[in-house]
Amino acid sequence: MRITALCGGIGGARFLLGLRTLGHDVTAIANTGDDMTVLGLRICPDLDSIVYTLGDGVSVERGWGREGETFRVRDELAAYAGSVAAAEPLVPSWFGLGDLDLATHLLRSRWLADGVSLSTVTQWLCERWHTGIRVVPASDDRIETHVRLGDGSLIHFQEWWVRHRAQLPATGFDVQGAAGAKPAPGVVEAIMEADVVVLAPSNPVVSIGIILQIAGIAAALRATAAPVVGLSPIVGGAPVRGMADACLSAIGVATTADAVARHYGTRRDGGVIDGWLVDDADRDVVDALADSGFACRAVPLLMHDIAATAAMAHAAIDLAEGLEDAR
Ligand code: GDP
Numbered sequence: 001m002r003i004t005a006l007c008g009g010i011g012g013a014r015f016l017l018g019l020r021t022l023g024h025d026v027t028a029i030a031n032t033g034d035d036m037t038v039l040g041l042r043i044c045p046d047l048d049s050i051v052y053t054l055g056d057g058v059s060v061e062r063g064w065g066r067e068g069e070t071f072r073v074r075d076e077l078a079a080y081a082g083s084v085a086a087a088e089p090l091v092p093s094w095f096g097l098g099d100l101d102l103a104t105h106l107l108r109s110r111w112l113a114d115g116v117s118l119s120t121v122t123q124w125l126c127e128r129w130h131t132g133i134r135v136v137p138a139s140d141d142r143i144e145t146h147v148r149l150g151d152g153s154l155i156h157f158q159e160w161w162v163r164h165r166a167q168l169p170a171t172g173f174d175v176q177g178a179a180g181a182k183p184a185p186g187v188v189e190a191i192m193e194a195d196v197v198v199l200a201p202s203n204p205v206v207s208i209g210i211i212l213q214i215a216g217i218a219a220a221l222r223a224t225a226a227p228v229v230g231l232s233p234i235v236g237g238a239p240v241r242g243m244a245d246a247c248l249s250a251i252g253v254a255t256t257a258d259a260v261a262r263h264y265g266t267r268r269d270g271g272v273i274d275g276w277l278v279d280d281a282d283r284d285v286v287d288a289l290a291d292s293g294f295a296c297r298a299v300p301l302l303m304h305d306i307a308a309t310a311a312m313a314h315a316a317i318d319l320a321e322g323l324e325d326a327r
C-alpha cells in the first residue's frame with residue numbers, strides 16, 4: 001500500500017519508525033515551520049529528527065540531535081558571545097547546536113545556497129541515513145512559525161519553545177512566508193495517489209497545523225480518494241511529551257483527544273479527516289465522536305517501543321480500510 005503520513009519532528013519520527021516495519025511504500029510529509037537560520041546555517045529541526053531517527057542516528061535520550069553528540073563548537077561560540085559584543089546577538093545561547101549535527105547544517109546550507117531545493121537536499125540526506133521512507137518537506141519555500149505574545153510582539157517558534165519552554169502565554173501563531181509558499185514537488189501527488197493518508201500523533205497546531213496552512217495541502221486532503229485518519233497526540237487530557245497544551249490553548253482548543261479531532265474536522269463537513277484513533281484512556285469520547293461523523297476507535301496509543309508503535313500504525317490503516325469498505 002502507498003501510505004502518506006503528515007508529521008512533525010519527534011512524535012512524527014517515532015511514529016514513522018513503527019509504520020516502517022509494516023512494509024508499505026511510505027511518504028512522510030514533514031513540517032518546516034520550525035526551521036530557522038543560525039549564523040547563516042539553515043536548520044530544519046523536524047526534518048532532522050525524522051532523518052536521524054529513521055537512520056538510527058538520533059540521541060535516544062533527547063529524541064532529537066545525534067547520539068554521541070558533543071557541543072564544543074557551541075561552547076566556543078558562547079565564549080565569543082561572552083567576550084565580544086558583536087558576537088553576542090549572533091549566538092543564541094539556548095540553541096543546542098551539536099558538533100555532529102553541524103555537519104548536516106553545513107552541507108544543507110551550502111546546497112541551498114547553490115540553488116538546490118530543500119526537497120532534493122532532504123532526499124540526499126535520506127541517502128546517507130538509509131531512511132527507507134521518502135521524506136519530503138511540506139514546502140521548498142521558506143516558512144517560519146512565529147508566536148504572537150500577549151503584547152502583540154512575535155518571536156520565532158524555536159525561541160518560544162526551547163528558550164521559554166512555551167511558558168510565555170501565546171495568543172496565536174503567524175506562519176511567515178506561508179501565504180506565498182507552494183507544496184514541495186510530490187506533496188500533493190503523494191496525498192492524491194495514496195491508498196491511505198495518516199496524520200501522525202504530532203502537534204496539531206505547530207506541526208500538522210503548519211503543513212495544512214500551505215496552499216493546496218488541506219485541499220488535497222479534502223479531495224483525495226484515500227481515507228484520511230489521524231492518531232491523537234493527546235492522551236488523558238495531556239500531551240504525551242512536550243507542551244502541545246500551550247499551543248492548543250493559544251488557538252482556543254481544549255487539550256483533549258476529542259477537541260483535537262473536532263479541530264481537524266470531518267471531511268464531510270469541510271474538515272480534513274475521516275477517522276480518529278484515541279487512546280484507551282479516552283474511550284469515553286468514542287461514541288460522541290462517532291455521532292459527529294468520525295470513524296473512531298480507542299486503542300493503546302503510547303509509543304513505548306517499535307512494536308507498540310507498529311500496532312498503532314496498523315490500527316490506523318485498519319480503521320482506514322474499514323472506511324474504504326464502507327464507501
Ligand atoms: P515535535 O515537532 O518534535 O514537537 O514532534 P511532533 O509534533 O511530531 O510530535 C509532538 C507530539 O507527539 C506531542 O504533542 C506529543 O503529545 C505526541 N507524542 C509523543 N509521544 C507520543 C506517544 O507515545 N503517543 C501519542 N499518542 N502521542 C505522542
Ligand code: CA
Binds near residue numbers: 206207
Ligand atoms: Ca517541531
